[in-house]
Amino acid sequence: MNDIVLDIQNISKAFQKEKVITEASFKASRNAVFSILGKSGSGKTTLLKIISGLEQQDSGSLFLEHEEISAIPAHKRNIVYLYQDALLFPHLDVFENIAFGLRLRKIPKKDIVKQVNKMIFDLQLEEHSHKMPTQLSGGQRQRVAFGRALIIKPKVLLLDEPFGALDVDTRKQMQQLCKQTILNYKITTVFVTHDLKEALLMGDQIGKMENGVLKTFINQSEFLNDPTTGAKEEIEFWKNIYKNEERF
Numbered sequence: 001m002n003d004i005v006l007d008i009q010n011i012s013k014a015f016q017k018e019k020v021i022t023e024a025s026f027k028a029s030r031n032a033v034f035s036i037l038g039k040s041g042s043g044k045t046t047l048l049k050i051i052s053g054l055e056q057q058d059s060g061s062l063f064l065e066h067e068e069i070s071a072i073p074a075h076k077r078n079i080v081y082l083y084q085d086a087l088l089f090p091h092l093d094v095f096e097n098i099a100f101g102l103r104l105r106k107i108p109k110k111d112i113v114k115q116v117n118k119m120i121f122d123l124q125l126e127e128h129s130h131k132m133p134t135q136l137s138g139g140q141r142q143r144v145a146f147g148r149a150l151i152i153k154p155k156v157l158l159l160d161e162p163f164g165a166l167d168v169d170t171r172k173q174m175q176q177l178c179k180q181t182i183l184n185y186k187i188t189t190v191f192v193t194h195d196l197k198e199a200l201l202m203g204d205q206i207g208k209m210e211n212g213v214l215k216t217f218i219n220q221s222e223f224l225n226d227p228t229t230g231a232k233e234e235i236e237f238w239k240n241i242y243k244n245e246e247r248f
């Protein structure tokens with residue numbers, strides 16, 4: 001049976017007169033990644049902000065483990081929202097940035113050291129654990145932000161185009177590492193991207209957002225075979241590009 005952690009029902013939102021989201025609904029299963037694919041301006045970020053509590057919907061309901069959370073403030077939802085330029089604490093090194101949430105929760109020091117070192121190992125940051133944020137590359141900073149979010153084991157992790165600023169190779173490495181770490185730590189995740197391949201690679205479940213309307217699919221094959229997604233054409237396009245590359 002599908003164990004639903006996050007149940008989004010008929011969420012609508014307008015800014016002044018601009019309707020940004022129209023009756024969006026989806027269900028995210030436990031320990032799975034739900035990808036939302038959509039062009040720039042389609043309303044993806046607004047939807048994540050509503051789920052995290054940074055924005056309020058005009059209508060519709062949000063259930064987290066069957067509890068309606070619309071009236072619960074962002075910091076009490078146990079949902080972490082991570083965006084592309086996730087900020088690290090500039091005065092703390094990598095270890096302390098990742099440890100921060102555990103220190104706030106007054107976890108015993110010995111356990112903090114153990115858990116943070118494991119996270120640093122899992123995210124391949126061992127060589128960098130005593131560096132300050134300004135001494136890190138974009139991909140390394142993104143991994144620290146990711147570790148800081150995961151270590152407190154949120155009920156839901158919201159990832160908003162987290163790899164958007166990275167070069168192609170780093171992006172590929174991060175996709176794999178991120179997917180593997182989410183699986184290992186068993187975190188229910190909503191992943192937003194404008195990149196079709198990334199949405200398919202990261203997502204166990206998938207939805208497509210267009211002009212504020214979210215269409216969801218039972219599985220990847222339903223998504224791929226639906227003529228309205230344009231997925232088949234885009235995959236054919238990439239296949240042809242790769243075929244042409246092989247000729248050179």
Ligand SMILES: Nc1ncnc2c1ncn2[C@@H]1O[C@H](COP(=O)(O)OP(=O)(O)OP(=O)(O)O)[C@@H](O)[C@H]1O
Nearest residue numbers: 015016020038039040041042043044045046047194
């Ligand atoms: N606080 C706000 N006030 C007014 N309009 C807003 C506000 N936030 C977002 N919008 C508008 O809502 C629409 C959707 O924006 P949103 O950031 O949700 O899109 P997106 O799909 O995440 O795009 P991108 O991938 O470019 O970030 C845009 O037209 C944007 O201008």
